[in-house]
Amino acid sequence: MRSKTASIPYGIWMAIFIVVPMILVVIFAFTDKSGRFTLENIAAVGQYSNVFLRSIWLGAIATGICLLVGYPLAYIISRTGARVQSVLVMLVMLPMWMNFLLRTYAWMTLLEDNGIINTALATLGLPKLHMINTSGAVVLGMVYNYIPYMILPLYSALAKMDHSVIEAAQDLGANQRRVFMKVIFPLSMPGVISGITMVFVPAVSTFIISKMLGGGSNLLIGDLIDMQFLGSAYNPNLGSAISLVLMVLILICMGIMNQFDDGETRGGGLMI
Template identity: 70%
Template sequence: MKTKAASLPYAVWTFIFIVVPLAMVAYFAFIDEAGHFTLENVSSVGQYTPVLARSIWLAAIATVICLVIAYPLSYLLSRMHVGRQKVFLMLVMLPMWMNFLLRTYAWMTLLERNGLINRFFALFGLGPFEMINTQGAVVLGMVYNYLPFMILPLYSIMVKIDNRTIEAAQDLGANSYHVFSKVVLPLSVPGITTGITMVFVPAVSTFIISRMLGGGGNLLIGDLIDLQFLGNAYNPNLGAAISLVLMVLILLCMSIMNQFDNDEGMEGALL
């Protein structure tokens, strides 16, 4: 009884700030300007398939890059002395203390035609290179801003892997490859799935990064939703329909990742 009473504020909070907004998005997605039921908004989302595909593609690339960078970094961090771990964790989190918009503005200054990177290359007679307003700049912005979301879950899982488990595998004749593939990797799967979800979800729906680093030629689904609510093409019903399709897509991806995580957990239990 006490548990139910304690969970009541969280249930109220969830209902007001999660269930109600989602219900409103679904409601406006299936009505027209006059308030009548229609499927036209949802059917119109199909014409923006290239934008959605571009968003998924760039978010997937950024997620893979984050995983490739974060995995060895998290493992090295988890094997450090506790004091060093705290210092390096603070360094990982330090950029997050700065405003998201300011961090992106900083990359604009670095990547623009007369930016610091092109000035550095000019010292060697190279460039200037067109780095801003490209898909590469968008991916770079995603990786920079969302990399901590991959590092933290991986670290939190890897730090729980006992060194004695690794030493036992080595004592039984396992080389470095087998220690990684048979011990470290299976035990770190929950961190991988959590990190992928935490990076892919905000990356696929971002709009500030693509607007500031990608220019008008690299429109993503987040930019499209923003334009429907705040742009000249004001159409909140279509914006709600696009948001609803994006939410369904994200939930589908999360369910696939959770299923993969469960399968790995069952396999580990059988082993």
């Protein structure tokens, strides 16, 4: 009885800040400006299919880079001593203590045509590179801002791993590659899935990074939604429809990812 009473504030919080906004998004998505039911908003989302594809593609690239870079870093951190681990984890989290906009502005200063990087290249007699307002700059901004969300769950999964299982695999004659593929990676799959989800979801729906580093030529779903609610194209009904479709796509992607986290993952890593 006491536990049920203690959960009431959390239920109220979820109802006010999650359930009610979701209901409002659905209502706006299926109504017009006069409040009448319509499917025109959902149908109109189809004309922005190229924006959806671009967002998913860039988000997937950023997520893949975060995984490739974050996994070795998380493994290295998990293999160090307890005191060193705390320091390295703090260094991973340190950029997150700074305001998101300031971190993105810093990359604008670095990537501009007359920015720090191009100034250094010119000083060395090398040709300047056009990096700002490109898809590459958007992906770079995503990776920089979201890679901690990949490293931390991976580190958590790797740090909790029973190293006696790895030693047993080595004693049975498995080489390093086979130990990684058959033991370490399967046992860390929950962290991989959590990291992919935590990076992919904000990367697909971001709008600040694409607006500041990508310019107008790299419009993403987040920018499109922002324009419908706050821009000159003010149309909250269409913006809600786009948001609803985006949520459905993200849920589908998460459902696909969860298919890889089955019983074999929890008991995996034992077959050499």
